[in-house]
Amino acid sequence: xxxxxxxxxxxxxxxxxxxxxxxxxxxxxxxxxxxxxxxxxxxxxxxxxxxxxxxxxxxxxxxxxxxxxxxxxxxxxxxxxxxxxxxxxxxxxxxxxxxxxxxxxxxxxxxxxxxxxxxxxxxxxxxxxxxxxxxxxxxxxxxxxxxxxxxxxxxxxxxxxxxxxxxxxxxxxxxxxxxxxxxxxxxxxxxxxxxxxxxxxxxxxxxxxxxxxxxxxxxxxxxxxxxxxxxxxxxxxxxxxxxxxx
Numbered sequence: 001x002x003x004x005x006x007x008x009x010x011x012x013x014x015x016x017x018x019x020x021x022x023x024x025x026x027x028x029x030x031x032x033x034x035x036x037x038x039x040x041x042x043x044x045x046x047x048x049x050x051x052x053x054x055x056x057x058x059x060x061x062x063x064x065x066x067x068x069x070x071x072x073x074x075x076x077x078x079x080x081x082x083x084x085x086x087x088x089x090x091x092x093x094x095x096x097x098x099x100x101x102x103x104x105x106x107x108x109x110x111x112x113x114x115x116x117x118x119x120x121x122x123x124x125x126x127x128x129x130x131x132x133x134x135x136x137x138x139x140x141x142x143x144x145x146x147x148x149x150x151x152x153x154x155x156x157x158x159x160x161x162x163x164x165x166x167x168x169x170x171x172x173x174x175x176x177x178x179x180x181x182x183x184x185x186x187x188x189x190x191x192x193x194x195x196x197x198x199x200x201x202x203x204x205x206x207x208x209x210x211x212x213x214x215x216x217x218x219x220x221x222x223x224x225x226x227x228x229x230x231x232x233x234x235x236x237x238x239x240x241x242x243x244x245x246x
């Protein structure tokens with residue numbers, strides 16, 4: 001029960017890594033808001049774990065403000081925020097990616113971190129405590145070809161994590177990031193371009209431990225960084241990647 005009496009918002013919490021984080025947080029005693037652009041999936045997850053469902057477009061200011069307001073109204077505080085929602089573009093040469101895809105990647109992966117901070121950080125400052133966890137990617141540390149703008153967006157998240165950590169530490173707010181390798185999530189096919197046994201073998205050959213990240217891996221790492229056990233840890237970008245970035 002490492003998160004007993006804690007409240008948490010997990011964006012993109014209805015599937016993939018987000019769902020793994022939600023389930024682990026609830027198992028460790030947290031009360032969780034499952035915030036997702038897929039309202040029906042968020043409701044299903046909330047029903048499963050006994051949490052709150054919230055439809056949100058993390059790239060939209062009003063939608064994010066509404067999400068934070070709903071959590072604050074329900075609980076009176078938000079202890080933990082996990083910025084997990086993310087998108088990618090399909091693998092292709094960097095000069096062929098459409099402007100629409102570029103804008104989408106940076107809106108969801110980067111602007112969302114700004115928007116959640118804009119609306120939640122003042123509340124955390126007023127309480128003198130809080131934990132923010134950004135879900136980046138090994139793509140932001142050791143980029144793969146043909147995912148250039150996705151790689152760049154995740155590198156941005158790692159840098160944002162460090163600068164947020166430095167600025168917010170005096171206010172009792174910790175900020176960390178997770179850098180997972182590709183996992184069994186809805187985005188896997190997008191990363192690989194096609195989901196075939198050959199492509200899977202190619203991807204797995206770059207991961208020394210020899211398997212993809214799982215939602216459970218992410219939940220365990222997220223729980224630690226969000227708990228009091230990590231009270232001296234801020235500005236860390238933890239690789240949950242089976243050795244991929246070595």
